Amino acid sequence: MKKILSSLALLTSFHVSAEAPQNIIMVVSDGMGPAYTTAYRYYNDDPATPEIETTIFDKYHVGSSSTYPAKVSGLVTDSAASATALASGVKSYNGAIGVDVNEQPVKSVLHQAKQIGKKTGIVVTSQINHATPAAYMVHNKSRQNYDEIADSYFDNRINDQFIADLMLGGGWQYFIRKDRNVVNDFKSSGFHYLDDYNQLSNLPKDKPVLGLFADKGMPQALDYGDKYRLSTMTAAALDYLPNDKGMFLLIEASQVDWGGHSNDIAYSMSEMSDLEKTMAVLEKFVEQNPDTLVVLTADHSTGGMTIGANGDYAWHPTWIKNLTASTQSMAQEIGDNGLDVLKLQQALGFQLTPEEQDELTTQMDKALAYWTENEIKFLAKGYSQASTVTRKMRKAITQLIDKRTNTGWTTSGHTGVDVPVYAFGKNSELFIGQLDNVDIATTIFNLLK
Structure with a gap:
């Protein structure tokens, strides 16, 4: 052909x-x-x-x-x-x-x-x-x-x-x-x-x-x-x-x-x-x-x-229309200064539910623990605590947006x-x-x- x-x-x-x-x-x-x-x-x-x-x-x-x-x-x-x-x-x-x-x-x-x-x-x-x-x-x-x-x-x-x-x-x-x-x-x-x-x-x-x-x-x-x-x-x-x-x-x-x-x-x-x-x-x-x-x-x-995931026949792009910064910038702010829910909500353009706030807090704790467990190895590779937390929290934020929009990824x-x-x-x-x-x-x- x-x-x-x-x-x-x-x-x-x-x-x-x-x-x-x-x-x-x-x-x-x-x-x-x-x-x-x-x-x-x-x-x-x-x-x-x-x-x-x-x-x-x-x-x-x-x-x-x-x-x-x-x-x-x-x-x-x-x-x-x-x-x-x-x-x-x-x-x-x-x-x-x-x-x-x-x-x-x-x-x-x-x-x-x-x-x-x-x-x-x-x-x-x-x-x-x-x-x-x-x-x-x-x-x-x-x-x-x-x-x-x-x-x-x-x-x-x-x-x-x-x-x-x-x-x-x-x-x-x-x-x-x-x-x-x-x-x-x-x-x-x-x-x-x-x-x-x-x-x-x-x-x-x-x-x-x-x-x-x-x-x-x-x-x-x-x-x-x-x-x-x-x-x-x-x-x-x-x-x-x-x-x-x-x-x-x-x-x-x-x-x-x-x-x-x-x-x-x-x-x-x-x-x-x-x-x-x-x-x-x-x-x-x-x-x-x-x-x-x-x-x-x-x-x-x-x-x-x-565009439509988890068996739910829906997609909700409205949740990404009001972002004032990239997820990378949001995560960088968290990596540098810690999790500030009010600042994050301003960047996202919507209010976080109590469950979403709890999930982000859990992921922040996990990111800090991950850094502590691997600090010597990461420092040898030139990683900092801020960069490590940034990577983890960016994934948490994108997953939050995926759930809101019902977006799926295979790879x-x-x-x-x-x-x-x-x-x-x-x-x-x-x-x-x-x-x-x-x-x-x-x-x-x-x-x-």
């Missing part, structure tokens, strides 16, 4: 090659399986109206995609293998960054866009050398080689040009190191560098741009001054990149996945809100620039999330389910139906000939 779909994509591309879009925007929402977009619809619903309002995702849903990696890694992919498939059209092993199963480099659609003269950019809420952006940008046998990947962003070239004209996200830890300051390398080569998020509105059009706004990944949307930082960075990229030869822009909603790994429904829904805002920015751009294709999909699903890892595909703009019809992740890359390659 995959061969048939790939062949169809190839044949169709001959028909539309003269009409290929000038601008291609690829959006990857890391970890966003079908339960996430469904949950977001209900989370976003106006309870004052009788109908369930649709979201921008519903408007542009065109199909689904399988995500399995190369056979050597089984049926459940990691972000690196899936991003390599989405970027290059080549199945590889889990952990692979832009290389095949033999660790040989494979060309990405971003490389092809740069090779034919388009401007290129990446906008992510993770560090810019994380698995997904890295697979579009460079080649490495392991996603864990963060310093090597950061170096290759500068050292590698395409047609004697840097791989990307614009890079926005996090990553100070990997680009400003004792052994090498890659930021200084970029600056000395003519890049405009910014580490102040508020300077995004003043990007120079005559210089390539590197913007790093966090040590690793950017803070969660719930904790950031701008709750829509992905859409803000996207708007800046869309103002900067357009030119006569067109552009290729990779956008990643990186932290939908991180919420899934933490089994944190509030985290994931706030990141989905930022993604929807980003899609609205892209929709407006396509209206004004119809020679543009936008494709959105996920690399895999994370957490095995269910803290990835699952092998198919993921949704969304597309709009020029040639968006090429992504209709049941696809595999390599088919998405194959079709984009054909549009970039």
